Structures are given as structure tokens and as C-alpha cells.
């Protein structure tokens with residue numbers, strides 16, 4: 001199912017919509033020909049390469065490091081250890097969560113594959129040979145692998161780098177009303193409680209992380225090409241940490257092969273390449289390999305949750321509460337706005353109307369890689385949606401109610417919007433029952449239930465799983481949100497050249513979402529310029545305005561609004577120029593977009609008018625403009641969003657489970673998404689397809705696992721499985737449109753909706769299939785072995 005374009009959108013000579021509508025990505029011209037330009041494609045004159053020595057232990061004291069043999073290897077230019085960095089005051093760097101992380105270990109290693117030494121050489125091969133020659137004397141220490149044991153009084157203290165620390169506790173954080181929630185639970189007719197784990201998974205972008213750094217010894221300018229979702233924030237952090245003046249730092253993020261939250265933070269490898277360049281006086285490249293990426297460069301989730309849901313006997317949900325133990329690994333490197341150590345997890349009441357809610361999250365250190373990144377979601381909303389959607393399904397089971405009917409009974413109603421949730425979010429707009437009913441209609445829900453009953457009678461296992469999600473995306477209002485003190489507003493600049501083509505400069509950074517296309521379409525919509533005439537420039541701090549980058553589906557809600565407003569400003573100015581040229585009052589002009597483009601024309605006399613291209617030439621020419629009106633058609637804005645936008649959706653997943661092996665087949669997936677109007681429905685559908693595949697992967701096959709000593713046992717794509725076309729059905733998509741009342745074009749984000757919404761639909765479906773075995777819950781990933789063991793009454797604990 002796909003949505004059609006509004007027939008009213010005029011088309012340019014090239015056949016593209018002058019405004020919103022389907023068009024192939026402009027980026028395809030290079031991506032489909034293999035002509036993208038990624039960090040690993042960067043070759044600078046005299047460039048050296050590098051490699052990082054990593055710890056074989058999860059927890060060990062470093063007694064000594066001998067680099068003599070490595071330094072003597074021909075072709076090696078520098079061998080850098082924690083001691084070298086300590087001399088430069090760079091051995092530790094700040095994380096995005098007000099912690100510090102070792103760039104290279106000095107005292108101890110705290111997770112397996114932690115960075116211990118760094119070699120710069122003529123080639124990466126020589127650098128890796130040199131790593132073999134470095135002698136490190138480790139004294140192994142007991143490791144803390146299980147978050148539930150991290151706070152035991154006898155647990156080894158991981159972060160003894162901090163004076164006086166005696167335990168592995170990071171923070172306690174809560175939201176909601178504990179007393180009121182207790183009262184609602186006391187009065188409840190039905191209470192269901194369940195422990196569940198959202199396991200440690202990895203964003204696993206196609207391109208791993210890397211950087212090419214060049215500190216020019218003559219100009220003193222540092223140029224950093226890096227795989228990076230937030231170039232401007234990185235520039236500021238480099239300036240603050242390294243003491244390099246900010247105008248002497250240029251961060252360039254070229255094409256990025258997927259980010260998914262993996263490329264938000266600053267990794268030791270990035271800093272090391274900069275140090276390597278300073279030390280050698282030459283450009284230095286560092287690119288991690290796949291296993292380094294999977295084992296050391298940011299994980300996501302790892303939330304141990306105990307949820308309880310309260311309701312009346314006839315299925316009116318009254319309360320929800322949850323206790324979370326959050327495993328943050330050895331350094332607290334999670335990424336989220338400062339005020340929210342558990343990200344946006346406290347949106348966990350989801351899409352339901354209830355009386356009270358309370359959540360408590362405690363963060364702990366363990367001997368695992370740091371992270372807790374927002375993997376394709378707005379800061380922990382994935383965990384929140386999983387919790388509430390599993391709890392609602394468990395309640396349906398307890399009440400013996402159909403899970404769709406239970407949801408329809410409890411979903412927020414349209415007239416309740418704007419809705420303030422029990423944990424303080426203000427949902428902007430929503431028509432939830434409409435979306436769920438549409439998903440049920442596309443699925444043929446009643447028929448599916450009949451088919452399921454027939455199959456059950458024959459001993460076949462078929463499951464129907466539903467999830468309904470609300471995301472909060474577009475971080476965020478400066479009054480509530482910052483990262484390391486930087487407010488989350490986005491700048492945007494638009495220049496319309498004399499001949500009527502334009503350049504739009506964005507602070508956000510595309511990682512494959514098609515920004516070069518969709519932002520040109522926003523300008524097309526507002527200014528009537530054909531999208532092929534609007535070039536989108538991003539990913540270069542010297543050439544774009546400041547902003548906090550792309551993650552948490554924030555680009556459309558924040559930079560999309562900035563792009564709309566900057567185009568509107570130019571349209572307003574164009575009106576004044578057109579009025580001067582036509583010798584009429586600006587009030588006598590009306591705006592029209594036709595196949596010839598945007599045009600200000602005289603009301604009642606459409607022959608008299610000027611296209612935006614004509615106006616561009618006039619504004620750069622000799623036309624006398626009214627007092628106070630500057631020439632040229634340029635404008636810039638900084639957009640501070642008044643609120644998040646709240647996209648939502650209803651997903652239904654149909655699975656068949658092999659009773660003999662526990663193998664799950666996802667037979668159908670119906671996804672109805674509402675992200676307000678769609679700039680480019682083709683791109684939105686692509687985003688949803690990708691997110692659904694991601695969700696199927698997490699639900700059925702992905703886990704970064706550790707043995708009891710803290711050895712990571714999932715560090716390659718042989719173990720950490722990515723879903724392929726074989727595991728994914730042909731998706732059936734639907735759409736409802738509920739505009740955001742505060743976004744200038746009504747747009748809500750969508751990039752991550754499907755990753756957030758799909759895992760609970762898959763899990764609910766599989767657990768529905770195996771319900772005849774009396775299974776209430778089993779944790780992800782629902783691998784054949786895990787499903788089979790759950791069917792035998794012994795679900796595996798991950």
C-alpha cells in the first residue's frame with residue numbers, strides 16, 4: 001500500500017514536484033553509481049594511516065607498556081600511549097553525559113577492546129603489524145558483567161579513577177507521581193507485573209566509524225573529515241577539549257553510510273587521529289573495522305525493566321509503573337539532552353489515557369563498552385514503547401481480551417489533544433483510533449483471528465502482534481534541552497542566486513535519509529523553485545550555520561522548520577521586490593505556484609507578475625527598492641522549536657512459528673504511520689521499510705553478548721545477524737495525516753518511527769503464536785533456540 005501524490009502539485013520541466021510529492025532521491029545519481037564520497041575515500045597528500053591496540057581483558061590493571069619494538073618497525077611514524085596523552089592532558093575526554101572516558105587507558109582497562117595504544121604508520125597494514133609488537137603487562141581483575149550484580153557490596157569498583165568512588169552506581173532518576181501511582185495500584189482490580197530485558201544491541205551502520213585529521217602546521221588549522229552526525233557540536237567540543245580556537249577547526253562530514261546514533265559521540269579514535277596528525281605534522285586516517293565497531297564503538301539499550309500495569313476488570317488501564325536498571329558500560333557515554341539521564345524514557349505511558357504513572361531508572365557501570373546511544377530513536381523511546389506495548393499485551397492476556405480491543409478502549413482520543421502526559425510531555429496532535437482501525441482494516445484483522453483459531457485447532461502456531469507507539473521527536477526546545485550546554489536550535493541559510501537557482505545551507509547532516517532531496521522540496525513548496533534548482537549544502541562547518549545535527553528524527557521537526565521559515569522570509573522579501581518592479585502595492589499581489597514556478601502576481605490581473613527567478617535577478621540588479629529593503633534574495637534563521645513533534649503509528653505483525661524448531665517466519669507486516677504531511681512519500685516509505693527491518697532484526701536475531709569474564713561474544717556479522725530480504729516480508733504500509741500544530745508546515749519526524757514501533761509488534765506476535773504453551777514472556781532476541789526453550793517452559797535469560 002502506498003500513498004499517492006496530491007494531484008494539485010505542479011511539476012517542473014524535469015518532472016519533479018514543485019513542492020511535496022514523490023521524486024527519486026537526488027543523491028541516487030552518485031549512490032547508485034558507487035560514486036559516493038565517504039571518509040575512507042578521503043586521500044590527502046602525505047596522508048598516514050593508523051590502528052589502535054585494544055585490551056584483551058574486560059578489567060585489568062596496566063602494569064607497563066613497552067613500545068620499543070613497535071616504534072622501531074620501518075614505516076612506523078608514532079606510537080602513542082596513555083602516558084603520551086597524559087602529558088598533553090588528553091588521556092581523558094568528556095562524554096556527552098558529563099562523565100569522562102579514557103582516550104587511551106593509563107591506569108586500568110575497563111572493557112574488552114578498550115583503546116590501549118595507537119600506532120601511526122605509512123599504511124594501516126604496517127600499523128597493525130606494529131600493534132603486535134607492543135608489550136603490555138596486564139594484571140587481570142574480576143569483571144562486573146551482570147548489571148544486576150554491579151551494585152553488590154563486593155562488586156569490584158570499575159571507576160576507581162574517580163577519587164572516593166566506592167561503588168558502580170551512576171545515577172537514580174525518576175518521573176511521574178510515585179504516591180498517586182501507588183494509590184491507583186492499591187485501588188486496581190487487576191495488576192500485571194513482568195520483568196523484561198531490552199538487550200544490548202548495536203546500530204551497526206554499513207559504514208564503520210573513522211576520521212581523517214589534518215593539523216596544518218603552517219596555518220594552524222585543523223581539518224577533520226569524520227563519520228559524524230553532528231559536525232557543529234563536534235567542532236565546539238574539539239575546541240573546548242583541545243584548546244584549539246574554534247575558527248581554526250573545520251569538521252567535514254562527507255557522505256555517511258548510516259548513523260543510527262552510532263555517529264553522534266566523539267570516539268577515542270577521532271581524538272587519536274588528531275593527536276597523530278599533531279605529532280607527525282601530516283594528515284592521519286583512522287578507520288575502525290567491523291569488529292571494532294561492534295565491540296567498542298557504542299551500544300544501545302541494555303535496559304532491565306520491571307513493569308506493572310493496573311486496570312479495571314473490564315479493561316480500563318489506570319496506572320503504569322516501571323523500575324529500570326540501566327547498564328551503561330564502563331564509561332557513561334550515553335547521548336541525550338542534559339536534563340534527562342534516561343533520555344526520553346519517561347514517555348513510557350505511550351499512547352494511553354491513564355490516571356497515574358511513575359518510572360525510576362538507575363544507571364550502573366559494568367565492564368562493557370560504553371554507549372547507551374539513541375539507536376534509531378529519540379533517546380530511549382524505543383525501550384519505553386517496548387515496555388508499554390508488552391505490558392498492554394500481557395494485560396490483554398490476563399483479562400482474556402483481544403489486544404486490539406484493549407488498545408482501542410484505552411488510546412487517547414482526538415479531543416484530548418494537546419495532551420499532557422502523566423510524566424509531563426505535551427503531545428501536540430493525534431488521532432490514534434483512526435490509525436489503529438486503518439491498520440486493522442489493511443490487515444483484515446478479524447479474518448486473521450479466524451485463521452489463527454483454525455490453525456491452532458490443527459496444532460499450527462500463528463501469531464498476530466500489535467503495537468501502537470507515540471514518539472517525541474525534534475529535540476528540542478532550548479528552555480528544556482541542551483547537550484553539554486549547547487541549546488538544540490538549528491540554523492539555516494538560503495541564497496537565491498541572480499539567475500534563480502538556490503543554495504540551502506543546513507546545520508543537520510544526512511546519513512542516507514535523502515536530505516538533499518527533501519529539503520530542496522521544502523524550498524520548492526515555499527518558494528516555487530523546482531527542487532532540481534535548489535542545492536542542499538550540509539556537513540561542513542565552514543560552509544553551514546551552527547546546529548546540533550541529525551539524530552532522534554530531529555531534522556524535519558527542527559531544520560525542516562528552519563528551512564520553511566527561511567524560504568518564507570525570502571518569499572516575503574520577493575513580494576516587496578516584485579511590487580517595486582510592477583509599481584503596485586505589495587498588498588495587491590498574490591502568490592501562485594505553477595509549472596513555471598513560484599510567482600507574485602497582481603490580484604485580478606494574473607498577466608502582471610514576476611516569477612521568483614525574475615525577482616531574484618531584479619533584487620540583484622539596479623531596481624530601486626523601498627527604503628530599508630536590502631538587495632539580494634538571501635536570508636538566514638535560527639529555529640528554536642516550541643515543542644517536540646509527536647508522530648505515531650499502529651503496527652500489526654503476523655508470524656508463523658515452527659512448532660518443531662521455534663523458527664519464526666514474519667509473514668506479514670502492516671505499518672500505518674502518521675508523521676503529518678509527507679514531504680516525499682517515497683522517502684518516508686523507505687525510512688519505514690528500513691526501520692521495520694531493523695525492528696525485525698532486534699526482535700528475532702540481535703544481541704551483543706558477553707561471557708562471565710566480560711569477553712564480547714558477538715563481534716562479527718557471523719554472530720550479530722543483520723536482517724535480509726529473506727527474513728523480511730513485503731511490507732504493507734498505510735498513512736494517516738495529523739499535522740503538528742506548531743511546526744510551520746505541520747511536519748513531524750519519521751526516520752525512526754518504525755524502529756521504535758516494530759520490535760514489540762514482532763515480539764507480541766511470536767508470544768501470541770506460542771501462547772498455547774502457556775508462555776507469558778520471553779526476552780529478545782527470539783531466536784529459534786529461545787522460542788523453542790520458551791515453549792518447553794524454560795525461556796533463556798540473556
Ligand code: CDP
Pocket residue numbers: 513514515518519550551552553554555556557675676677678679680681683684687747748749750751752
Ligand atoms: O532526522 P532525520 O533526517 O533522521 O529524520 P526525519 O526528520 O524524520 O527525516 C527522515 C527523512 O524523511 C528526511 O529525508 C525527511 O525529509 C523525510 N520526511 C518526509 O519526507 N516527511 C516527513 N513528514 C518527515 C520526514
